[in-house]
Amino acid sequence: xxxxxxxxxxxxxxxxxxxxxxxxxxxxxxxxxxxxxxxxxxxxxxxxxxxxxxxxxxxxxxxxxxxxxxxxxxxxxxxxxxxxxxxxxxxxxxxxxxxxxxxxxxxxxxxxxxxxxxxxxxxxxxxxxxxxxxxxxxxxxxxxxxxxxxxxxxx
Amino acid sequence: xxxxxxxxxxxxxxxxxxxxxxxxxxxxxxxxxxxxxxxxxxxxxxxxxxxxxxxxxxxxxxxxxxxxxxxxxxxxxxxxxxxxxxxxxxxxxxxxxxxxxxxxxxxxxxxxxxxxxxxxxxxxxxxxxxxxxxxxxxxxxxxxxx
Numbered sequence: 001x002x003x004x005x006x007x008x009x010x011x012x013x014x015x016x017x018x019x020x021x022x023x024x025x026x027x028x029x030x031x032x033x034x035x036x037x038x039x040x041x042x043x044x045x046x047x048x049x050x051x052x053x054x055x056x057x058x059x060x061x062x063x064x065x066x067x068x069x070x071x072x073x074x075x076x077x078x079x080x081x082x083x084x085x086x087x088x089x090x091x092x093x094x095x096x097x098x099x100x101x102x103x104x105x106x107x108x109x110x111x112x113x114x115x116x117x118x119x120x121x122x123x124x125x126x127x128x129x130x131x132x133x134x135x136x137x138x139x140x141x142x143x144x145x146x147x148x149x150x151x152x153x154x155x
Numbered sequence: 156x157x158x159x160x161x162x163x164x165x166x167x168x169x170x171x172x173x174x175x176x177x178x179x180x181x182x183x184x185x186x187x188x189x190x191x192x193x194x195x196x197x198x199x200x201x202x203x204x205x206x207x208x209x210x211x212x213x214x215x216x217x218x219x220x221x222x223x224x225x226x227x228x229x230x231x232x233x234x235x236x237x238x239x240x241x242x243x244x245x246x247x248x249x250x251x252x253x254x255x256x257x258x259x260x261x262x263x264x265x266x267x268x269x270x271x272x273x274x275x276x277x278x279x280x281x282x283x284x285x286x287x288x289x290x291x292x293x294x295x296x297x298x299x300x301x
């Protein structure tokens with residue numbers, strides 16, 4: 001991550017409009033286009049889920065739209081319960097309960113992230129379906145935490 | 156991206172939000188989700204003894220289109236038989252709500268939810284018939300475990 005940040009800084013500096021002020025308009029446009037690409041790539045690589053998607057795609061496992069595996073029933077049941085609990089907290093405006101819910105999902109997210117990192121650690125034996133399953137789980141946690149964050153702002 | 160008026164209407168005034176007792180023998184529950192967006196949708200039906208859906212409820216945690224799709228689905232299936240309800244296609248829902256291509260999967264989710272609620276109900280009924288109506292509590296446990 002430190003190497004990624006250093007490289008982003010380096011490229012951003014090289015492409016900065018100030019460094020291209022004396023160049024032709026075409027050159028300036030080119031530098032600006034590249035700077036935007038660099039920023040998009042950086043944003044994608046910083047986010048673990050987006051990074052995992054990009055990695056899977058680069059290994060030839062791009063998901064086919066609409067053909068993703070269905071989430072396991074236990075996960076759905078569990079997330080339905082968690083989201084209902086979150087909706088209750090929003091009603092009761094119980095900040096302590098909100099913190100507890102948030103912390104428990106954050107812990108699960110971190111555990112799933114570690115599991116995902118382990119799947120990618122051995123590219124030779126990479127199981128794309130297993131990676132996709134974990135990424136699906138992460139999306140549910142991300143949605144939950146987004147919603148929890150919005151409620152925290154309200155309280 | 157702008158939502159259609161019908162999506163906004165269902166989103167702001169969703170119909171039939173709530174829960175039915177999933178342990179009730181006449182209630183079928185469908186629980187589905189879209190891993191690509193982290194949505195979860197529950198749709199429940201209460202079926203009369205002659206196979207007509209007399210009540211339907213949903214709860215959806217997801218985007219406006221997912222909420223509108225499930226709200227519309229509950230409206231449409233009320234008064235239909237379970238077999239009629241199971242023939243509803245996602246394309247009909249998408250058309251009614253003017254869903255854009257990127258939101259078609261929300262209507263697919265609603266179709267899946269109806270089918271899975273009907274399936275759950277039928278499974279319960281089959282289990283109950285197999286065991287005889289004398290032991291409804293056992294039948295409920297059996298069908299839930301599946």
